[in-house]
Amino acid sequence: MNNQRQGDEQGFLKRYLPTAILFLLIMVVYAAFAWSLIYTGELNADEGFYCLAAEKVIEGQVPYRDFAYSQTPVLPYVNGLAMKILGFGYLQQRTINAFWGFLTLAITFYIGLRCTDKAAGLMAIWTTAASLFWIHFICMGKTYAATGLFLILAMLGISVPRSYYKKVLVFSIAGALAIGCRFTAAPAVFVLWLFLLLQAETTKNRVIGIVLPIFVQIMLLLPFLLANSENFIFWNISYHLGSSFNRRGWLSIRESLCLAPAVLVIITAGTILVILKLRQFKIQELSALFAAIAGIATQLSLKSAYGETLVPFIPLGAVGAATILSKWKYFRELCFAVLIFSMLAWSGPRPTTSDSTLKALFNTAKFVNANTTPEGPVLTSLPIIAIEAQRKVFENLEMGMFSLTSEIPEEKARRLHLVTPRILTELVETQKAKAIVLHSFPSLWNFYWSVPSLKKADPEQMSFFLQALNKYYNIAFVEHPFAVFLPKSDR
Numbered sequence: 001m002n003n004q005r006q007g008d009e010q011g012f013l014k015r016y017l018p019t020a021i022l023f024l025l026i027m028v029v030y031a032a033f034a035w036s037l038i039y040t041g042e043l044n045a046d047e048g049f050y051c052l053a054a055e056k057v058i059e060g061q062v063p064y065r066d067f068a069y070s071q072t073p074v075l076p077y078v079n080g081l082a083m084k085i086l087g088f089g090y091l092q093q094r095t096i097n098a099f100w101g102f103l104t105l106a107i108t109f110y111i112g113l114r115c116t117d118k119a120a121g122l123m124a125i126w127t128t129a130a131s132l133f134w135i136h137f138i139c140m141g142k143t144y145a146a147t148g149l150f151l152i153l154a155m156l157g158i159s160v161p162r163s164y165y166k167k168v169l170v171f172s173i174a175g176a177l178a179i180g181c182r183f184t185a186a187p188a189v190f191v192l193w194l195f196l197l198l199q200a201e202t203t204k205n206r207v208i209g210i211v212l213p214i215f216v217q218i219m220l221l222l223p224f225l226l227a228n229s230e231n232f233i234f235w236n237i238s239y240h241l242g243s244s245f246n247r248r249g250w251l252s253i254r255e256s257l258c259l260a261p262a263v264l265v266i267i268t269a270g271t272i273l274v275i276l277k278l279r280q281f282k283i284q285e286l287s288a289l290f291a292a293i294a295g296i297a298t299q300l301s302l303k304s305a306y307g308e309t310l311v312p313f314i315p316l317g318a319v320g321a322a323t324i325l326s327k328w329k330y331f332r333e334l335c336f337a338v339l340i341f342s343m344l345a346w347s348g349p350r351p352t353t354s355d356s357t358l359k360a361l362f363n364t365a366k367f368v369n370a371n372t373t374p375e376g377p378v379l380t381s382l383p384i385i386a387i388e389a390q391r392k393v394f395e396n397l398e399m400g401m402f403s404l405t406s407e408i409p410e411e412k413a414r415r416l417h418l419v420t421p422r423i424l425t426e427l428v429e430t431q432k433a434k435a436i437v438l439h440s441f442p443s444l445w446n447f448y449w450s451v452p453s454l455k456k457a458d459p460e461q462m463s464f465f466l467q468a469l470n471k472y473y474n475i476a477f478v479e480h481p482f483a484v485f486l487p488k489s490d491r
Helices: 002-040 046-058 074-086 090-115 118-129 132-139 144-159 164-181 183-198 203-227 229-241 250-259 261-276 283-301 307-325 331-347 357-370 383-388 410-415 421-429 459-472
Strands: 436-439 473-479 482-487
Touching: 002 090, 002 118, 002 132, 046 074, 046 090, 046 383, 074 090, 074 144, 074 164, 090 118, 090 132, 090 144, 090 283, 090 307, 090 357, 090 383, 118 261, 118 307, 118 331, 132 144, 132 250, 132 307, 144 164, 144 183, 144 283, 144 307, 164 183, 164 203, 183 203, 183 283, 183 307, 203 229, 250 261, 250 283, 250 307, 261 283, 261 307, 261 331, 283 307, 357 383, 357 473, 357 482, 410 421, 421 459, 459 473
Parallel strands: none
Antiparallel strands: 436 482, 473 482
16 A cells, blocks of 8 residues: 555656646746846836826725726726735835736646646746746736736636636636726637637526626726716727827837747747647637737737737737647647747847836935925826825826826816816916926926827927926936926925
């Protein structure tokens, strides 16, 4: 009996220990890159308003009704609950997002393991975890990490549980949350939903598969629509459709190719294999790949296409492609080739990093904190400074650099939680702001854009704001890329 038990244990270790070691090594690689990019990854202007939204919902405020927010409303609640424990700030938000990325990789591996074998799971997470730009944008304080996590959970729902009711329940919740984080996740969720319905074997199952996801999605978003329908529609639809940016072309394609090169290679190879041998694959095996392609194609088709917006679909595409390719007789050789290619890609373009930005951010926040009182809001296009300084921002400036409109009438602008050049100028002239924090050089990060077109704000109207700034405030602190202005009467 003892000999048999020892043999079973040795067989178990021989079978699973190498896989466990490789899995842990890949996760360590991800953690090392993520840790570095949390601290040195390029600062993005959007990180401030996402962090501020999380803080506001924890205080009891509601997106759209109480403040402007340019995505569907789930992320502030998800990250807000986490930051309630860790604290609200730049590094905390990035650390939380890096953790969502860690969970995404773990679930991706599990799906590959359950649907095919350990090699497919390892290929999926290695090609993803070795992608520096993917990690950079996962860690960034934006919607990508949580959206990708919920997308992979939706895939887990339709691929792993044996019970159809469990499949529908997990998919309904995860799919709704993915769309609730970022509306452009909808095409990928829709494709997964179609594959879920194709798995239904009875009319009753089909009815449940249709009704429950719709019901959960409505229940999630309806309260926010009812809270302020005008703002909900504007910030989720009109704001995005109104953009004048047209980035279609080589720039967005180049960004996409740099994002996760090895994943894009296996997605391409998997797609070709499906085209050549479609009948050899089961419906369930095609779902992740097709959903990822739908998400990627949708993002690249938008007028304002950015490569970074593909981030949530990368793990989904990786596990879908790995599942397909694992059926190929040359899969082992492909794994080795992909391993080499992914490491060679490290010698190519890398995310922009800086050792000085974090120091400048903290030093600027420290100066603002020392020269203002908690009762005095900060006027800034960079809300992350106010958060780090433990200060509030002025009403209707929650969206930072995207808080200004020079094309919407003032009454409507106020309803949409926006400011006009006149309102900005008045705040400066009355010296209500005890500190004004802007980018240290005239740049696109200051009040430059007009919502929703994102064309340059009316120069004539903005000239009054700049004149008032020079007349009533002095530059009191500069550490690139930040500048702090204090009222002249307080100097």
